[in-house]
Amino acid sequence: DSNGRGFLEVGGSHTLEKFMNEAAHDVSDPEKKISVGERLRARRVLDGDADERREARERADFRIGALGSGSDYTPFLQHLGVASMNLGYGGEDGGGSYHSIYDSFDNYVRFIDPTFDYGVALSETAGRVVLRFADADTLPLSFGDFTETVGRYVREVSKLADDTREEIAEKNRRINEGTFRAVSDPTETYVAPKAEAPAPYLNFAPLQNALARLQESTKNYQAALNSTAAQERLRSRETQGQLDEVLKGVEHSMTRDAGLPRRPWFKHQIYAPGFYTGYGVKTLPGIREAVEQHNWKEADEQVTVAASTIQQVAAEIDRATALLQGGR
Structure with a gap:
């Protein structure tokens, strides 16, 4: 713009x-x-x-x-x-x-x-x-930087959940100890914060397992792409076209027909504008925004959704690898 x-x-x-x-x-x-x-x-x-x-x-x-x-x-x-x-x-x-x-x-x-x-x-x-x-003979997409970036996002949402759980525990402790009331200005209206239910520990294992599969798929794809046999196969226009069709599907595999919670039009599960942040991006938005809103049930559900999405991406990359290795 x-x-x-x-x-x-x-x-x-x-x-x-x-x-x-x-x-x-x-x-x-x-x-x-x-x-x-x-x-x-x-x-x-x-x-x-x-x-x-x-x-x-x-x-x-x-x-x-x-x-x-x-x-x-x-x-x-x-x-x-x-x-x-x-x-x-x-x-x-x-x-x-x-x-x-x-x-x-x-x-x-x-x-x-x-x-x-x-x-x-x-x-x-x-x-x-x-x-x-x-x-380009084939679409110039690569997956190493993408996979490394997704790994960062996984670590970020895991840390966000830990930090949020600690913040809630500390706030509740201050309420119980009367800290807020002791510090408040008596000449001003004071509304005491309400205690929250303790935040649960979320199970990020499905997400971490999906990331591990994505890392393996990316490594296998790069090895196949660099092989002499694959470079020879890619001299064929037919093979180039077949690979392009698979590569186009990789980004699409990051979407989900149901979309994000309360936002079905936004289907991408890795990137989305924030529900409360206007244009500003949220990564792994289903998980991140649920944690930020302390919606633990939804956060747990979205871990499963994000893990399934990353597994889909890995499967598409595996399809590209198989094609480079001579399959279809």
């Missing part, structure tokens, strides 16, 4: 993360004359926390963000399960004018991108993405 001077901003399906890194490596930043990917890494080293700095220096691919909602990709990704990406530049353009009376051509040429250099950079970036995708 907008573009300006600064740094590459990219979010999307993590099956496209490696592909996006390769494209960003070949686009030159108009101000610094280094690749836009290299400049993005430098920014994360300078502005990131300890983990972000370490990743920026050591991780083979820079990490792309997950997509929530708010743009044209929404129906493709969230409803249909089509791998999608959102691109732009910004960070040095001030911002704040979007959808306001100041959102004008005059504002753009004075403050946002006076030389239009970053409009050119965006065209070079998106152009490379489109042309490379169109010219």
Whole structure:
């Protein structure tokens, strides 16, 4: 929706993360004359926390963000399960004018991108993405970064459940000890918080087992893809077409016909805009939002749903592996 001077901003399906890194490596930043990917890494080293700095220096691919909602990709990704990406530049353009009376051509040429250099950079970036995708012998999807990212999400929701359980226990203890009442200002109206039922321990074993299968499936696929026999098979246009059909199904396998709780239109089980956060993304949304709302029954159900979804993804990757190995 907008573009300006600064740094590459990219979010999307993590099956496209490696592909996006390769494209960003070949686009030159108009101000610094280094690749836009290299400049993005430098920014994360300078502005990131300890983990972000370490990743920026050591991780083979820079990490792309997950997509929530708010743009044209929404129906493709969230409803249909089509791998999608959102691109732009910004960070040095001030911002704040979007959808306001100041959102004008005059504002753009004075403050946002006076030389239009970053409009050119965006065209070079998106152009490379489109042309490379169109010219690839097979769809340039990869699963290593995706699998690693899903592993992060699994650890995050598990930690969120532990942290939330401890927060509830601490709040209840403070209520029982009279801490809130002792500290409250007697000249102001005070409404004491109510104690909650203790949070249960959720069983994340199905999710962890599904992740382990996904990791194994990804490893097997990459080994098969790198084999001499598979590269020979992929010289055939027929085999290329068959593999493309399977690869297209991988992102779609992340959807569920029933959709998310209370939001049947949003079918993707890995990424979704938050129910209470507008465009902002929630990852493993069924689990994460249930935990945030202290809806433990739903959280337990959504662990099973997410695990089943990840198992489906692994099964689709296994289909691609079998095809590369000579099956159908």
